[in-house]
Amino acid sequence: MRAVDIIQKKRDGRELSADELVFLVDGYSNGGIPDYQMSAFAMAVLFRGMTPAETAALTLAMAQSGDQVDLSAIGGIKVDKHSTGGVGDKTTLIVAPLVASAGVPVAKMSGRGLGHTGGTIDKLESIAGFRTELSREAFISQVNAIGLSVIGQSGNLAPADKKLYALRDVTATVESIPLIASSVMSKKIAAGADAIVLDVKTGSGAFMKTVLQSEQLAEAMVKIGSEVGRQTAAVISDMDQPLGYAIGNALEVKEAIATLKGEGPADLTKLCLTLGAYMVVLGGQAASFEEAEALLRQKLSSGEALAKFKSFVAAQGGDESVADNPEKLPQAPHTVPVIASESGYVAAIQAEQLGIAAMLLGAGRATKDDAIDHRVGLMLSKKVGDAVQAGDTLAVMHVHALNSSNDEVAAKVKAAYTLQSEAPKLRPLLLSIVTSAGIQRFTEET
DSSP states (O other), X not given: OOHHHHHHHHHTTOOOOHHHHHHHHHHHHTTSSOHHHHHHHHHHHHHHOOOHHHHHHHHHHHHTTSBOOOOTTSOSOOEEEEEOOOSSOOHHHHHHHHHHHTTOOEEEEEOOOBTTBOOHHHHHTTSXXXXXXXXXXXXXXXXXXXXXXXXXXXXXXXXXXXXXXXXXXXXXXXXXXXXXXXXXXXXXXXXXXXXXXXXXXXXXXXXXXXXXHHHHHHHHHHHXXXXXXXXXXXXXXXXXXXXXXXXXXXXXXXXXXXXXXXXXXXXXXHHHHHHHHHHHHHTTSOSSHHHHHHHHHHHHHHTHHHHHHHHHHHHTTOOGGGGXXXXXXXXXXXXXXXXXXXXXXXXXXXXXXXXXXXXXXXISOSSTTOOOOTTOEEEESOOTTOEEOTTOEEEEEEESSOSTHHHHXXXXXXXXXEEESSOOOOOOSEEEEEETTEEEEOSSOO
16 A cells, blocks of 8 residues: 555545555654655645545544543543634533533543634633643543543644644645544544534634534534444534633633623523533433523522532632632733724624734733733623724723733724624524534524
8 A cells, every 4th residue: 555546546536445544644643654745635635525434534543543532431421522713712611510510421631722712721720729630540530520520632632633734734735624524523532522512613713714614514523423433413603703701711711600600691601501402412311402401501590510610620629719709810910991982883893803812912822832821811891783882991901011012902902893883683603503414504593
């Protein structure tokens, strides 16, 4: 078997076998196949696509290229949740304890933020003492004890994907749906969950800018799940504006705690209930979405979800009292309001630009080696559809110092808002649901 023959076969639009894809992934992982051949393969896939069977085989080969987490020692159906990335997306902080309180074990590995998207691990590290690194034994023991653990992703989880992604990034092949789908799912499969719920973001603050692209990606990932025996569902959710009001690590933890108390923003609460309900159904704790959602609402109102968050934080060495006293979270020493210079209605918010603004304040990383400041970020005062008068506050910057660099960030925040004279038509938060049965689309809020 030769790499050049595999590349030629895909270039000509023919279907590759599982053995050929394993040969390619293994050869690239161990250095036997050079970058120039793998980049040629990626370009061939970009133009020719892959069948569901091919995509599943590629995913499995990458999942098997490094560590594979065995969660069989944990009782019950383990359900994982993954977001394709967005701005203000703190859903894991809410969904994980919420679902665990309903009896579905959550054994989750999460990543750090890079660029305009935040990372769950960075957010959790806003809590004093919280440990995001546990031994595999401690991780499994904690899930068996309290139903929940969230730790940092292993450095050797799907290493072939990490190597291939870096290559795709510099060879203009990132946009390939099969390659994106296999990248996401290889890590989820290697992480060992029995079932997977995906939150596929779409819009200005997401990687996939259109609903059609997002649905195509969701379909590809759901098909991979089916091919490899993992129940998978994908929710397509709006990221044309930030989720909730908080952008920045400690600020987002505070908003997540409010949501677990039943006092969070409507959009964040709705998305968490939706994602959580699908997790509960796949986890076997409810027969229907409606039954699962009702169960989760009861867990919020009873305080059980918040209690699970506290036990989770305490189990990983964190200060659980932040749940009752969020002011104990790190706080920036200064706040700077961003003022509207005209009146109107908020017609659009460029979510990605607000994510970049928060990164410039220190809430995120431009490169993977950058340090972050858990205290800083943005709190939005206005969202799409809100009326604005000249002189109103659009957002409040939480900053580590008062200096001229804040003016540049404030200008970026202000420029991210588009105002118009009439109230806009609001885009639904939930755009479609993709399962093995197909796509269910929503034209209005449900």
